[in-house]
Amino acid sequence: MFLLLNLQPVYKIEVKMIINFSIQNFGSIKDRQTLSFEADNSTHLEDAYVIKLGGHRILKLALIYGANASGKTTVLKALNFLRQLVLEPEDIKTTELAFNPFLFDPITPEQSSILSLEFFQNDIKYFYEVEFLKKAIVSEELYFHNPNKANIFKRKTDLEKQFTEITFGNKISIKEIFKKTLESNTLWNNTVLGGYLKTNIDIKELQEVVDWFDKYLNPLMYSGTQLEGFVNSQIENKKVSKADVVSILKKADLNISDIVIKKEKKDLTLIDVFELLKKLSKVPNNDEIGELDEKGMLTSVSFEHIVNDVKYTLPLKFESQGTKRYYGFAGLLALLIKNSTAFSIDELEASLHPDLYLHFLLSFLLNSDKSQIIATTHNREILDDKNIFRNDVIWFTDKQENCSTELYSLADFDSSAVRNTTNILNAYKSGKLSATPNLGDTYIDLNHEKIY
Secondary structure, three states, X not given: OOOOOOOOOOOOOOOOEEEEEEEEOEOOEOOOEEEEOEOOOOOXXXXXXXXXXXXXXXXXXXXXXXXXXXXXXXXXXXXXXXXXXXXXOOOOOOXXXXXXXXXXXXXXXXXXXXXXXXXXXXXXXXXXXXXXXXXXXXXXXXXXXXXXXEEEXXXXXXXXOOEEEEXXXXXXXXXXXXXXXXXXXXXXXXXXXXXXXXXXXXXXXXXXXXXXHHHHEOOOEOOXXXXXXXXXXXXXXXXXXXXXXXXXXXXOOOOOOEEEEEEEEXXXXXXXXXXXXXXXXXXXXXXXXXXXXXXOEEEEEEEEEEEOOEEEEEEHHHOXXXXXHHHHHHHHHHHHHHOOOEEEEOOOOOOOOHHHHHHXXXXXXXXOOOOEEEEEOOOOHHHHOOOOOOHHHEEEEEEOOOOXXXXXXXXXXXXXXXXXXXOHHHHHHOOOOOOOOOOOOOOOOOOOOOOO
């Protein structure tokens, strides 16, 4: 059922990976929580799940389970926020950063938040940490191991003077004029990496890290994210082969034999523009109007189906939500297999049949050897079969009494709690692993007194 896909490139790709990601005082996360992609000592399903890199055994997958409002999505949002801090620096120094610290505490709203990331870029291990308030970056540091640990830069912000000082490590050769240029472009609400993007100077060590965020770590994909346009653009820009996407779709039992993508010139009047905006505001999924680029070109997508040896072409808007969703996932899967890239996906199971959900995950694990997925999910099917998952890829979020999020792995439980023979699904459903909603009874009395 889960066959290897012949999508591998013939050229060598430098592997990039996330090792560890830590979060403190961000959203529902109060105390420092760490999501680790480092594999434990188990050799279970080693070939499918583990990539050996730089003396580390790195996992390709992290699945996060938990009750609603337990903080699952917060983990993904934090990683996406870090990406935005690097790649989308603010242009006005008075603009506040778009996040909230932990609010259910009298102290934490005034305290700084911290995000830290350990990762591989071109086979070199980096550590990056940024400390920030809503109004400013407080401190920032970047290290690399080549082969020994060495500081690339440290940054401190004088909050009173609103001035940033950047100090480079001894192993980093940089002209003083470059340092001054970088400092002047790094506003107090910008990271150093974001400030670097505003310059035309070349600092190899900074460029490597910026490239990692830009080329490896993709933006967060929510359950409502329309992936069709993304896949269309990837095909058009030849980053994804249409033949590869079709090949993946054929294995998904969707009765799709081909994809037809057409572009036509659309001359818009002012009235057309207003109508377009009205439709876009009313319909989150813009299938009905296609995708209009800045050049006035309208892209339409149709799927070809063969029924009783007769070929039928069906516009995308007539396809099921699950088919549209998996068309997007087919594009992601092609990228994950052919490149070194990472996708964070909220509610991975949205609009997918449990079998198709499992098919996607297993297709990724069996065919990709240089990419990662981090996803939240409520789908419990995978927990029913120890033959297809490892304990260290399963994570849980649990809301504590103070409403803060605790993040922990299934691998954190000792052998007395979770044995190799334990049915993990039953343990999860029964609450032995926590991370499940604490629900009241189903009786609801609405005949209460009015509150004035």
